[in-house]
Amino acid sequence: MTPEELDRTREREQAADANFEHHVHVCVGTACEALGSEAIAKNIESELKAAGRDGKIKVRCVGCPGLCALGPLVEVEAKDKPADEPATLYQYVKPEDAKEIAASIGGAPATRLQADTRQPFFTRQTKIVLENCGRIDPERIEDYIAADGFQALEKALFEMEPQEVIDEISKSGLRGRGGAGFPTGLKWATVAKSNSPAVSRVPDDILARKFVICNGDEGDPGAFMDRSTMEGDPFRIIEGMLLAGYAVGAGKGYVYVRAEYPLAVKRLRSAIRQAQRGGMLGANIMGSGFNFDIDVRLGAGAFVCGEETSLIASIEGGRGTPRPRPPFPAESGLWGCPTLINNVETMANIAPIIRRGAAWFAGIGTEKSKGTKVFALTGQVNNTGLIEVPMGISLREIVFDIGGGLPEGRSFKAVQTGGPSGGCIPAQYLDMKVDYESLAQVGSIMGSGGMIVMDDQTDMVEIARFFMEFCMEESCGKCVPCRVGTAQMHGLLTRISEGKATQAHLDTLTELCDMVRRTSLCGLGQSAPNPVLSTLRYFKSEYESKLVKDGQHER
Amino acid sequence: MSAKTLTINGKPVSAREDETILDAARDAGVVMPTLCHLDGLTDIGACRMCLVEVTGINKLLPACTTRVAEGMEVRTDTEQLRKYRRMTVELLFAERNHVCAGCVANNHCELQDVGIAVGMDHVRYDYLFPKHDVDLTHTQFGMDQNRCILCQRCVRVCDEIEGAHTWDVLGRGVKARVITDLNQPWGESLSCTSCGKCVMACPTGAIFKLGSTVEESVKDRSKLAFLKNARDKKQWVM
Ligand SMILES: Cc1cc2nc3c(=O)[nH]c(=O)nc-3n(C[C@H](O)[C@H](O)[C@H](O)COP(=O)(O)O)c2cc1C
Ligand code: SF4
Ligand code: SF4
Ligand code: SF4
Ligand code: FES
Ligand code: FES
Numbered sequence: 001m002t003p004e005e006l007d008r009t010r011e012r013e014q015a016a017d018a019n020f021e022h023h024v025h026v027c028v029g030t031a032c033e034a035l036g037s038e039a040i041a042k043n044i045e046s047e048l049k050a051a052g053r054d055g056k057i058k059v060r061c062v063g064c065p066g067l068c069a070l071g072p073l074v075e076v077e078a079k080d081k082p083a084d085e086p087a088t089l090y091q092y093v094k095p096e097d098a099k100e101i102a103a104s105i106g107g108a109p110a111t112r113l114q115a116d117t118r119q120p121f122f123t124r125q126t127k128i129v130l131e132n133c134g135r136i137d138p139e140r141i142e143d144y145i146a147a148d149g150f151q152a153l154e155k156a157l158f159e160m161e162p163q164e165v166i167d168e169i170s171k172s173g174l175r176g177r178g179g180a181g182f183p184t185g186l187k188w189a190t191v192a193k194s195n196s197p198a199v200s201r202v203p204d205d206i207l208a209r210k211f212v213i214c215n216g217d218e219g220d221p222g223a224f225m226d227r228s229t230m231e232g233d234p235f236r237i238i239e240g241m242l243l244a245g246y247a248v249g250a251g252k253g254y255v256y257v258r259a260e261y262p263l264a265v266k267r268l269r270s271a272i273r274q275a276q277r278g279g280m281l282g283a284n285i286m287g288s289g290f291n292f293d294i295d296v297r298l299g300a301g302a303f304v305c306g307e308e309t310s311l312i313a314s315i316e317g318g319r320g321t322p323r324p325r326p327p328f329p330a331e332s333g334l335w336g337c338p339t340l341i342n343n344v345e346t347m348a349n350i351a352p353i354i355r356r357g358a359a360w361f362a363g364i365g366t367e368k369s370k371g372t373k374v375f376a377l378t379g380q381v382n383n384t385g386l387i388e389v390p391m392g393i394s395l396r397e398i399v400f401d402i403g404g405g406l407p408e409g410r411s412f413k414a415v416q417t418g419g420p421s422g423g424c425i426p427a428q429y430l431d432m433k434v435d436y437e438s439l440a441q442v443g444s445i446m447g448s449g450g451m452i453v454m455d456d457q458t459d460m461v462e463i464a465r466f467f468m469e470f471c472m473e474e475s476c477g478k479c480v481p482c483r484v485g486t487a488q489m490h491g492l493l494t495r496i497s498e499g500k501a502t503q504a505h506l507d508t509l510t511e512l513c514d515m516v517r518r519t520s521l522c523g524l525g526q527s528a529p530n531p532v533l534s535t536l537r538y539f540k541s542e543y544e545s546k547l548v549k550d551g552q553h554e555r
Numbered sequence: 556m557s558a559k560t561l562t563i564n565g566k567p568v569s570a571r572e573d574e575t576i577l578d579a580a581r582d583a584g585v586v587m588p589t590l591c592h593l594d595g596l597t598d599i600g601a602c603r604m605c606l607v608e609v610t611g612i613n614k615l616l617p618a619c620t621t622r623v624a625e626g627m628e629v630r631t632d633t634e635q636l637r638k639y640r641r642m643t644v645e646l647l648f649a650e651r652n653h654v655c656a657g658c659v660a661n662n663h664c665e666l667q668d669v670g671i672a673v674g675m676d677h678v679r680y681d682y683l684f685p686k687h688d689v690d691l692t693h694t695q696f697g698m699d700q701n702r703c704i705l706c707q708r709c710v711r712v713c714d715e716i717e718g719a720h721t722w723d724v725l726g727r728g729v730k731a732r733v734i735t736d737l738n739q740p741w742g743e744s745l746s747c748t749s750c751g752k753c754v755m756a757c758p759t760g761a762i763f764k765l766g767s768t769v770e771e772s773v774k775d776r777s778k779l780a781f782l783k784n785a786r787d788k789k790q791w792v793m
Contacts, residue, residue: 324600477731484646487729
């Protein structure tokens with residue numbers, strides 16, 4: 001596709017869309033699809049056809065709009081709807097409701113199924129990463145193009161030098177969304193400057209002497225931000241990787257997805273095929289002379305394979321275990337070549353930044369944390385689901401406004417962020433701004449975006465034990481502190497839970513937390529003690545109340 | 556190749572730029588306990604015994620995988636490091652069933668030596684007492700999982716020096732263990748050439764020669780480094 005063809009496709013698609021009086025969006029994300037949403041779309045379509053209205057109403061299968069708990073979701077939007085009015089949203093839709101919904105279009109909404117779209121859940125979010133999720137058909141490249149897709153790529157390839165693309169990303173202030181928050185522009189600059197090895201060990205493509213990897217392993221229990229993005233807007237990830245490849249001088253990219261995400265894999269593969277057919281991947285992209293291709297690689301669902309050196313070993317065909325860094329992948333990664341590795345959400349932010357400019361992006365968020373963050377909000381809140389909020393929003397707004405507070409009769413105790421590598425934040429910090437530094441200061445981390453709300457009935461020792469069990473089982477077993485240390489800490493936590501521990505056991509636990517954190521080889525072991533340390537910091541009395549006096553415990 | 560100067564425990568040391576902190580320390584006569592390192596094999600930084608402090612770097616670095624740098628200030632023997640090392644050895648002793656008195660490697664076991672070196676007098680952790688088997692199917696050698704510390708020296712020596720890649724690791728976390736071929740009994744392994752290198756490489760009594768007494772099972776590890784050096788530099792004389 002040349003730039004002219006891209007423009008023509010966009011205009012044609014937008015004009016075709018404008019012909020419809022109404023748009024019906026049926027969510028076919030994993031959660032809704034599992035509840036039969038494809039049948040809903042089919043039924044609405046046939047109802048409309050039977051009524052002879054299919055020329056005026058467009059039914060579209062879309063990615064997850066975020067409120068999976070209310071799914072399957074169907075949204076009906078009138079063409080002439082004012083921009084600040086929410087569209088009509090139907091919840092818990094069943095295939096047999098299609099008739100009622102189809103009949104209501106253009107008239108009074110089917111109130112029986114209607115969801116309340118005026119609540120803060122809908123109004124308080126800022127969507128960048130998820131702007132297309134729930135709006136476009138993830139299996140049609142034309143839909144993505146109509147939503148300004150590939151404009152950033154065109155701009156970069158024809159108007160910008162690779163260095164300018166890197167500068168733009170640096171200026172935007174974007175930081176990695178995979179957990180550690182490393183400045184993305186700096187990482188790109190390092191890869192761009194690293195030299196490929198003189199003798200190539202690269203098996204499949206001798207010309208690709210640098211690589212781009214998109215990390216879609218998403219191993220945190222309960223997290224599904226990246227899955228939704230890959231399922232709902234796969235082309236955005238392809239465009240982000242293309243821009244990354246152009247900027248750092250790579251010729252080949254891999255998306256590493258866990259095999260437990262079959263729908264994401266299917267959509268990515270279909271998107272890659274369509275992009276290849278459209279000339280957006282492969283040789284001489286858009287006639288610019290730039291060559292880049294992407295392959296999907298599947299992980300077997302090990303948490304540690306999300307760690308970058310482990311992920312690289314896994315793509316190379318080895319056992320997914322980490323290795324000491326340095327050398328960092330930016331210098332020596334896949335098959336010894338300089339490799340850029342970014343998280344799915346990081347990649348999804350790239351195209352909008354190039355298209356709309358660094359200044360626009362840097363205008364959102366706080367001084368050191370720019371843009372938005374997607375969270376998977378779960379636990380004891382009324383609205384569970386996927387949310388995208390500007391950095392710097394307070395925890396209180398997330399939990400009580402967007403999340404709608406806790407269910408009747410429950411009171412707030414803590415919110416857990418960062419999954420097994422993170423910590424629990426108690427009520428006194430509810431007004432804290434959500435950004436990388438603040439979260440770290442209170443002993444948690446931003447992490448990849450899991451957020452679990454806990455109520456007053458939550459047993460914090462049990463929470464710590466749960467996460468330790470996860471780390472123990474997911475430890476790769478390579479280094480001693482993590483392999484044996486997590487097992488010992490888990491044993492001690494179980495002992496405390498069961499009322500068989502003394503103060504000496506608690507001291508041993510505290511000492512092990514420090515040792516495992518400081519001496520483990522990779523991030524898994526280094527952060528495994530975090531849930532214990534943070535619950536000890538804020539809820540120590542819960543631990544102490546479970547202890548018994550020396551000599552009174554069973555061995 | 557240029558040389559670098561650094562200090563180890565305050566003492567000035569020079570090293571070639573491709574050397575690790577461990578190489579430099581050994582040259583300078585600084586003793587450091589190690590377990591997964593074996594001269595001649597690729598280092599993997601797994602046992603964490605050789606961690607050192609480097610001024611200006613927040614993290615502890617494994618001496619065996621970290622290259623020297625100009626002006627580096629290395630500390631190998633601080634209070635903190637001594638404490639962590641002792642805890643690491645205790646964790647290893649608690650992990651499997653190390654009953655030294657009944658072990659073929661008693662008195663020439665690197666794990667024992669390291670335990671003594673770090674001053675371990677008791678184990679503060681609960682023994683995990685896992686149930687593990689002994690593989691006696693090979694005609695010449697035996698393998699006792701109870702003594703294995705997962706240092707992967709057998710895996711690397713068999714892959715890198717012998718080229719057979721009979722050993723590998725199966726499973727994750729404390730359930731991980733080394734296996735031969737596709738988790739078959741060693742005696743049925745088609746790839747093993749019975750060269751005996753893994754027996755020499757194993758730091759503990761996990762891999763041993765059948766029929767040898769405790770006195771006889773002293774291991775000669777210098778041959779491995781000799782082989783590696785001979786191949787790399789084409790020097791086949793001692
Ligand atoms: C145990 C462990 C698991 C990880 N899992 C993931 C993951 O699932 N997804 C991810 O993007 N990054 C994960 N990371 C972080 C990656 O190593 C890496 O830092 C990240 O992909 C870099 O991308 P970013 O700079 O865009 O954040 C993990 C790290 C560790 C230590
Ligand atoms: S810290 Fe854990 S996961 Fe990481 S290398 Fe060590 S054993 Fe493996
Ligand atoms: S005897 Fe030799 S070939 Fe057989 S497992 Fe040991 S090192 Fe490998
Ligand atoms: S068998 Fe010996 S050499 Fe192999 S991993 Fe176990 S302790 Fe190390
Ligand atoms: S999958 Fe349909 S709303 Fe999330
Ligand atoms: S000897 Fe360096 S980590 Fe084992």
